[in-house]
Amino acid sequence: MSALDQIVLSTLPLIPTPIMRRLAGRYIAGERLDEAIARLQGLASEGHAGVIDLLGEDVRDEAQARKVLHSYTAAADAVHAARLDAYVSVKPTHVGLELSEDLAFDIYHQLAGHCAGLGQFLRVEMEDHATTERTLRVFERLRREHHNVGIVLQSRLLRTPVDIEALAPGPLDVRMVKGIYLEPAEIAHTAPGAIRDAYLACTAQLFDRGATVSLATHDEVMAADLIKLVTERGLGTDRYEFQVLLGVREPLWKLWKDDGHRVRVYVPYGPEWRAYSQRRLRKNPQLFRHVVRDTLRFWS
Ligand SMILES: Cc1cc2nc3c(=O)[nH]c(=O)nc-3n(C[C@H](O)[C@H](O)[C@H](O)COP(=O)(O)OP(=O)(O)OC[C@H]3O[C@@H](n4cnc5c(N)ncnc54)[C@H](O)[C@@H]3O)c2cc1C
Secondary structure, eight states: OOOHHHHHHHTTSSHHHHHHHHHHTTTTTSSSHHHHHHHHHHHHHOOOEEEEEOOOOOOOHHHHHHHHHHHHHHHHHHHHHHHHEEEEEOOGGGTTTTTOOHHHHHHHHHHHHHHHHOOOOOOEEOHHHHHHHHHHHHHHHHHHHOOOOOOOOEEETHHHHHHHHHEEEEEEEEEOOOOSSOOOTTOOOSSHHHHHHHHHHHHHHHHTOEEEEEEEEOOHHHHHHHHHHHHHHHTTTTTTTEEEETTHHHHHHHHHHHHTOOOEEEEEEEETTHHHHHHHHHHHHHHHHHHHHHHHHHHH
């Protein structure tokens, strides 16, 4: 991290909440579930499907983790009531992975059952490398009991091709990402070109084994190669879609949609938006540069 990054990041807690709120407003739907649903409805009217995420992570209290389950079942119910094409996406440490794998499994298991009853999907997200092994174990257990669950894999991590190989046979649904957590060079690609090459290779590997892949990216150069990949293989929109973050590079979404690709937008919400945004920015200062650059462009 550069000295400038360090100075800027150290001032984050000093930024008044209304200004932070304005900065975050493009990327976060609001504090409440009804605000997230309204945002999803707006996106649906523009032809985009959605993913709904309650902001939060690193819960170390069982009662709190079970409250998160309750919030997510309410989110799934609200998506159903609004007849939206959307599903919930949940971080393992938000449902207690740091307390125990069994607790995280139990909460995912209950939520997957609830979502299945509503005809909805559930995505298990991926956090930093310290959680990868446990998250994959929880996912594999979950997958044995539910057909409506998927995982996230990170191309940044050197282990990912081996993880793909090791996943049990059967239907598989993966959101492929570069990986938001900066990881040490011993276990991860660090150069942008290598992360991109690994993304393409992992995606091809996933298609080879018949997986459905959500291509979560805003990297238009890499997306062009991904489109080439799906076109060459003659894959339909039942095998892939683009996924994007709310507020990030919207002109690209339109371009892809007009070109016949499905685009699903990730909509985060929740009262913990400020603490969550600050933690995220601290973990990945590049993100801070993206946000500032995009915000300046948006306001100019
Ligand atoms: C739907 C979705 C779900 C995700 N889930 C996970 C997950 O579970 N685990 C995980 O580790 N990572 C997750 N990520 C984040 C992902 O790993 C990357 O960090 C992120 O997508 C940026 O990589 P990129 O492929 O867009 O390429 P980049 O090269 O990083 O970005 C391309 C361009 O997009 C813009 N951009 C990208 N991100 C932002 C941003 N946040 N704000 C403003 N501008 C931005 C910038 O202009 C940048 O130049 C998710 C991403 C998406 C889209």
